[in-house]
Amino acid sequence: MRDHIALRQVELPPPLAELEAEPVLSAEVYADRISRARARMRELxxxxxxxxxxxxxxxxxxxxxxxxxxxxxxxxxxxxxxxxxxxxxxxxxxxxxxxxxxxxxxxxxxxxxxxxxxxxxxxxxxxxxxxxxxxxxxxxxxxxxxxxxxxxxxxxxxxxxxxxxxxxxxxxxxxxxxATRVLMGIDGLRSRNEADQIALNEHRSTRAAGHVWRALEALQPGRSELAVAEHLGLNGLPLTAHVMLTTGTGQVVGLCSPSDRVIRHGELLSTAVGLQGGLTSRAGYVLRAGELDERRVDFAAGYFAAIAAWYRGLTLGASTAGIAEQTTRELAKSSIRPLLNPGHLQHIDEWLDSPFAAGSPGTIHSGMSLQADIIPVGDTPDLVANCEDALAIADADLRAELAERYPRTWARITARRAFMTGTLGLQIAEEVLPLSDRQAVLPPALLSPSSVLVAAHSA
Structure with a gap:
């Protein structure tokens, strides 16, 4: 295992009992968006x-x-x-x-x-x-x-x-x-979210995470994929992707929907739920923590080290190409490569664009809504891990507006930041706002959900 990453039993934040009514985008928000679009039109x-x-x-x-x-x-x-x-x-x-x-x-x-x-x-x-x-x-x-x-x-x-x-x-x-880039891409209007949109994204991301973790906590060998997927408890909010839950013994294609296939002990599992505002995904093994072999633990630890590097790199003004390079370099230390760009912009759609690529001129700016979406590929198809959550970037003014206008949203964000830094040992800048419950919580053995990877210097 990587010397600065450990597998540790932790007390996970409890699932939310309920959420307040979700934020509603006002006519004023849309009027401002239309005004900014017209300004771009005049420029062009x-x-x-x-x-x-x-x-x-x-x-x-x-x-x-x-x-x-x-x-x-x-x-x-x-x-x-x-x-x-x-x-x-x-x-x-x-x-x-x-x-x-x-x-x-x-x-x-x-x-x-x-x-x-x-x-x-x-x-x-x-x-x-x-x-x-x-x-x-x-x-x-x-x-x-x-x-x-x-x-x-x-x-x-x-x-x-x-x-x-x-x-x-x-x-x-x-x-x-x-004129697609008027709205899309790192310089498009949709890459700079208002407090209202971030609050709505947080609400949806919190729900998406809740769906995934409910299914993981119901996971048992001998049940079918569909039987476990019933525990997702979807409530009818618009999806940004097909519901995903798939298992197997060889390469698992995480995009697949659940079926009547019976889940066996020791298999690989991948699941994800995406709502308009954020997607949560986890992948691991249908095992208990004590059943993991050294090779699987090392793979997950190398992946978590890259996740830690990615979060650490998210600072206002930072080069997105530099973050991608650092993340890819960290993965390579464990003979892992990213399947896609290490991270991307998200909005109402799950994938808006990605500036996390070599040669990208992009920088991290306030108002970004991002997915911590780093899909690891190892030397053999029997190795799996995934830990995908939504987050936002907000400067001091935007953070103050969120805290004032959406105090319950801000309380959840603050609690997540404390857990990520204090329990998981991750280093995150003030401008990084975790939008998903149990953000960056990665249990390699899914039958032991509270045995998770942490940075070794954490308490």
Missing amino acids: GLTHLIVYADREHPGNSLYLTGFDPRFEEALVVLDLDNAPFILAGNESKAMIPGLTVAATAVLCQSLSLPGQDRSIQQRVSQALRQAGVGAESRVGLVGWRPITPTDSPAASYAYAVPAFILREIMEVTDHLPD
């Missing part, structure tokens, strides 16, 4: 912003308007003066009048499911003209993700939207640069 010389959304990719639409399309695709059209227009199909259109944001609904039936009525207003191009977009408009198009030059040589005019929608937009206007 745009008259309109067209924002694509669908059931899998609602984040940009939700950010600007609170509109979450169900079943169908949708477009949000923002100009420099008027309330947003929302182009929606037969079913989603009914959701628009109840939004916090005043928005104008425009029926566009070709966004509806196949076989539904198209007799009133079918074409996207017609609906766009109704929303004020014309040949003289200078339009920026926001797809569901940025397209980089490595993805396509024509990145400036490549769009992550369905081709039929793109052709309809281009029938109305041919001035159409990709």
Whole structure:
């Protein structure tokens, strides 16, 4: 085992008995977001912003308007003066009048499911003209993700939207640069969260963690994956990913959903729940702590050392590339590599973008909402660990606002920080706000959930 990491029996923070009602984003929050989006539009010389959304990719639409399309695709059209227009199909259109944001609904039936009525207003191009977009408009198009030059040589005019929608937009206007980075990426508006969004993320992250830990505490060999997954106790809040719980003896693909497969003693297990605001994931062995062999403990310890390095590196102004390099170097000491970027931005969607990569010019700034998502890959597929939680970065002013306006949220954050530093021995800067219950708690043997890895100098 790494000399500064130990496996220790600790008293885990008790699960929350209940949460207060979750924070609600006000009309003022949305008005400020729209104002900041318009400022970016003016900088880019745009008259309109067209924002694509669908059931899998609602984040940009939700950010600007609170509109979450169900079943169908949708477009949000923002100009420099008027309330947003929302182009929606037969079913989603009914959701628009109840939004916090005043928005104008425009029926566009070709966004509806196949076989539904198209007799009133079918074409996207017609609906766009109704929303004020014309040949003289200078339009920026926001797809569901940025397209980089490595993805396509024509990145400036490549769009992550369905081709039929793109052709309809281009029938109305041919001035159409990709403007996805107005909202997404490390410099996008969604990388700087208000106190209200951080409080909402904390509420959802707390719930996500509770779901995962309830299932882990119900884990028993001889039960099926689905029987254990019933203990997740999901409550109907929107998910950002399929519910994950999978087991096996060889390589376990953590993205898999639970099945009727019976869990056996000694197998590997991975589980995760993601809600809009944060995801919690854990992976380990269906064993008790005393049954772990040295090889498995060493693997988990090397992984936890990298987690400690990642948290330690999160300081305002720190280079995200530098944090990625340090984390990867720490993993390599135990012959581990990260499957994906070591950490990423999250928001309403589970993965917004990731600046944690070699060569990234990004730095840590206030308002970031992050996932401590470091997926370890060892020399052989029988080694597993995962410890993923959500957190935020907040400077002194943002911390003071959170503490004043959301005292119960702040009390939970403060308690988590004390546990992470005092019990787990992690070093975290004042600006690091843990949003998940039992943040960074990693039990390699899942049948002994309170036998966890800690930094050796901890009490």
